Amino acid sequence: MxxxxxxxxxxxxxxxxxxxxxxxxxxxxxxxxxxxxxxxxxxxxxxxxxxxxxxxxxxxxxxxxxxxxxxxxxxxxxxxxxxxxxxxxxxxxxxxxxxxxxxxxxxxxxxxxxxxxxxxxxxxxxxxxxxxxxxxxxxxxxxxxxxxxxxxxxxxxxxxxxxxxxxxxxxxxxxxxxxxxxxxxxxxxxxxxxxxxxxxxxxxxxxxxxxxxxxxxxxxxxxxxxxxxxxxxxxMGLRNIFDGEVIAIEAENNLVRLQFGEHVIVSDSLPQCEIGQTVRWVIPNQGVRFNSITRGRLCRSINKIDVTIESLLTMGETVRVIASMQGVRHHLNTEIPSHLAAKLALRVGLRTTVALKSNQVHLLVDNLTD
Structure with a gap:
């Protein structure tokens, strides 16, 4: 056969x-x-x-x-x-x-x-x-x-x-x-x-x-x-879907820079978009990192975002974290292993920094199609 x-x-x-x-x-x-x-x-x-x-x-x-x-x-x-x-x-x-x-x-x-x-x-x-x-x-x-x-x-x-x-x-x-x-x-x-x-x-x-x-x-x-x-x-169950304004497009490096609240973030996805355009973007859970920063291991492909922990919900092995970001209406939702939450001593009201991996920041530009 x-x-x-x-x-x-x-x-x-x-x-x-x-x-x-x-x-x-x-x-x-x-x-x-x-x-x-x-x-x-x-x-x-x-x-x-x-x-x-x-x-x-x-x-x-x-x-x-x-x-x-x-x-x-x-x-x-x-x-x-x-x-x-x-x-x-x-x-x-x-x-x-x-x-x-x-x-x-x-x-x-x-x-x-x-x-x-x-x-x-x-x-x-x-x-x-x-x-x-x-x-x-x-x-x-x-x-x-x-x-x-x-x-x-x-x-x-x-x-x-x-x-x-x-x-x-x-x-x-x-x-x-x-x-x-x-x-x-x-x-x-x-x-x-x-x-x-x-x-x-x-x-x-x-x-x-x-x-x-x-x-x-x-x-x-x-x-x-x-x-x-x-x-x-x-x-796909992705909860982190946000708006951002395109402020720079670097075609040679395949990068788009977005103004997001009080932060500028970089995305490795380069769809058809223009400077000044507001785009929707999404990041899956595995693109949001809590620990890379505390260890001082920040690579170039990482966007730093200052967040305030709003709620923590322990669900067995994982903790569901909801955090607010300066200048942004919507919250960041993520899940991390319980042992990591304990190690980082996360608590409601704590101000900390998360990293968003630029290769996971994905721009949604074909929302206009049905």
Missing amino acids: HASDHELRCDIQQQSPIPIQANFSCKKGELLAVVGPSGGGKTTLLRMIAGLSKPQSGEITCGDQTWFDKQMCLSPQARHIGYMPQHFGLFPHLSALDNVMAGLDHLPKPQRRIKALEWLEKVNLQGFPERLPANLSGGQRQRVALARALAREPNILLLDEPFSAVDRETRERLYIELARLKSQLSIPVVMVTHDINEALLLADRMILISQGKMLQQGKPFDVLSHPHNEAVARQ
Whole structure:
């Protein structure tokens, strides 16, 4: 088989009942996360890839096989899909083993059992073949569903909010497991989620979707550090979005200088902008540094900002810090590890200095486009 043989390509449009406009591809061995708010069209898109819903127009292909175009729409069986619905869709009256075997009706009976046991072992469930779903934990049920989806040796694996039905601790373990499994699967994996962190942890590429429209696609970290516009920035959970006035453009150094309150800050992003223009800019959490200054280690690429701590909220291992800046209406929101907050003796009312890394100060200039 050629490398592109299993590539999923999807270019579909529809106006109603739920508007969808999507154009993307997913290679084998790649995990593509489709991220967006509830009701944004993510599950509809997944169902269209699976063949459970039919788009109004466009085409979907996998390798050299056409799954959907204006002439035809293959059934889910003909597409040979591995599909894991949000609440796993297991048969309650069948044991774990029988649930996995239920997906293998294309094999002769004796082979089904061998194959199902093999897959239960691959998802670390070798000890529980006879248990009913009701006697399995959420994480174990999820693994049975995954084994069932994969035992069919599908052309593609589709996961609908795969971690929403399990608690946080289980989720962390399952992330590690899915990452390990993914490296062994040579098929495209498409995962729908509303959780940006899940995409950052697991996905090779992501699509941000809102009201059925694709806002941006790319590597999760690239989308996080270079959002196209404010809608993307907000959907990525970025809270530090500010106005600044362009006061200098140094094209040769690829720098823009902004007046920001009483400070001048430098950005390494150089979009089309003019001196005197007010622009929106954004910085992700990892671009805001508390400790680099106290240690006196300031490199050229750092903007110093004087701040006053307005509130501190400890959330387990991290502290959420809200700080005000001179001459700026909006607050700076950031999270730092609890041990660092203790070491810096942060307290409400403290005046201190933070550093904003210039390569993370990203100007949002295409806010005018829709």
